[in-house]
Amino acid sequence: MVYLDNAATSFPKPPEVYDRVLSFMRESCANPGRSSHEMARASANCIMKTRESLCQLFNISNPLQIGFTPNATLALNMAIYGILKKGDHVITTALEHNSVLRPLYELKKNGVIDYTVVTPKNHFGTIETQSIMRAVRTNTKLIVVTASSNVIGAILPYGEIGDAAKRKGITYLVDASQGAGVLDFDVQSMQISMLAFPGHKGLLGPQGTGGLYLDESISLRPIIQGGTGSRSFETVQPLFMPDIIESGTLNTPGIAGLGAGVEFILKTGTRNILKKKEFLLERLYERLAGNKKIRLFSRIGPNQNCGILALLINGMDSSEAANLLDSRYHIAVRPGFHCAPLAHKFLKTEKTGLVRISLGYFNTSDEIQYTADSLLEIAEGSPA
Numbered sequence: 001m002v003y004l005d006n007a008a009t010s011f012p013k014p015p016e017v018y019d020r021v022l023s024f025m026r027e028s029c030a031n032p033g034r035s036s037h038e039m040a041r042a043s044a045n046c047i048m049k050t051r052e053s054l055c056q057l058f059n060i061s062n063p064l065q066i067g068f069t070p071n072a073t074l075a076l077n078m079a080i081y082g083i084l085k086k087g088d089h090v091i092t093t094a095l096e097h098n099s100v101l102r103p104l105y106e107l108k109k110n111g112v113i114d115y116t117v118v119t120p121k122n123h124f125g126t127i128e129t130q131s132i133m134r135a136v137r138t139n140t141k142l143i144v145v146t147a148s149s150n151v152i153g154a155i156l157p158y159g160e161i162g163d164a165a166k167r168k169g170i171t172y173l174v175d176a177s178q179g180a181g182v183l184d185f186d187v188q189s190m191q192i193s194m195l196a197f198p199g200h201k202g203l204l205g206p207q208g209t210g211g212l213y214l215d216e217s218i219s220l221r222p223i224i225q226g227g228t229g230s231r232s233f234e235t236v237q238p239l240f241m242p243d244i245i246e247s248g249t250l251n252t253p254g255i256a257g258l259g260a261g262v263e264f265i266l267k268t269g270t271r272n273i274l275k276k277k278e279f280l281l282e283r284l285y286e287r288l289a290g291n292k293k294i295r296l297f298s299r300i301g302p303n304q305n306c307g308i309l310a311l312l313i314n315g316m317d318s319s320e321a322a323n324l325l326d327s328r329y330h331i332a333v334r335p336g337f338h339c340a341p342l343a344h345k346f347l348k349t350e351k352t353g354l355v356r357i358s359l360g361y362f363n364t365s366d367e368i369q370y371t372a373d374s375l376l377e378i379a380e381g382s383p384a
């Protein structure tokens with residue numbers, strides 16, 4: 001199978017990730033932070049090691065400011081529900097995922113908040129910092145943006161927005177679901193107040209991993225209450241990090257594997273990972289660009305796209321094209337709407353969806369060549 005669905009979850013993982021999960025489960029998989037026996041200490045050390053690697057990757061100074069979650073969705077929900085109060089205003093973009101949009105819709109429906117959605121300047125998904133800042137009101141509490149579109153791959157100016165938000169005293173949440181492990185994130189110089197990330201996409205860890213970083217100035221209301229291994233006699237959830245986020249037993253084997261994924265990224269370098277994806281993306285784009293039956297929706301170029309080419313084949317629903325790629329050519333891509341309804345409305349693809357080809361660090365030029373040939377063959381057989 002040629003796997004080109006890395007924006008959903010990355011595959012394959014570096015061999016170290018599989019090895020780490022297995023050896024950890026075999027040797028020291030106790031419950032971290034609950035007991036003080038040797039195996040529990042080994043588990044806690046392993047969790048701490050992953051926190052420290054993430055600190056290095058995102059330039060976080062205190063590892064305890066990272067809380068682990070099972071995915072980016074829960075991290076985003078914790079951040080959004082935890083920070084907003086009645087009367088607050090939020091600014092977001094039309095490129096967001098439903099894990100940002102649905103909490104905002106619900107809070108608005110219940111009369112808690114109001115929000116402004118900033119639409120891109122063009123069909124390549126360009127969002128400018130000025131457009132975000134023009135939407136600021138006196139009661140704007142939160143700006144939440146995705147680092148990069150999960151539909152067309154466009155990279156947003158997420159580093160620049162942080163500075164502008166800081167000057168206005170607005171809390172800044174970045175959804176790093178598409179970008180963590182590929183793009184640079186420096187929470188300090190980019191003034192990021194909260195960073196939500198999945199562990200199972202660009203960070204190359206197992207599914208069931210993710211996390212939320214909080215700047216020390218941020219205090220959240222917990223949305224989940226439970227056992228933390230700390231302050232057991234208190235009737236309320238501890239409000240300190242990471243316990244406020246980490247209720248219940250962690251996915252310790254997953255977090256061990258995530259640690260190996262992040263170490264691989266630190267060793268390889270995000271710049272090299274992005275460059276490799278850009279190289280492959282350009283090859284694919286060049287092969288398809290001249291074909292009149294294929295419509296390309298993504299902009300390609302240095303630092304423009306985190307590794308996605310979205311397209312439609314003349315007269316074909318995206319699912320039909322993806323099914324052909326799967327059944328006839330054994331190529332895995334994702335059709336449909338990618339949980340990003342506003343992006344598809346903006347692109348006017350609410351009826352057909354888009355075929356999303358999302359690259360990973362381990363894809364090869366041969367795979368890209370084969371994918372381009374297969375798409376051209378499908379296009380050849382499509383209606384005139």
Ligand SMILES: Cc1ncc(COP(=O)(O)O)c(C=O)c1O
Nearest residue numbers: 071072073097099146150177198
């Ligand atoms: C931009 C974006 N945000 C959030 C998510 C949700 O991530 P998870 O599946 O880890 O909850 C995704 C997943 O595709 C995404 O692409």
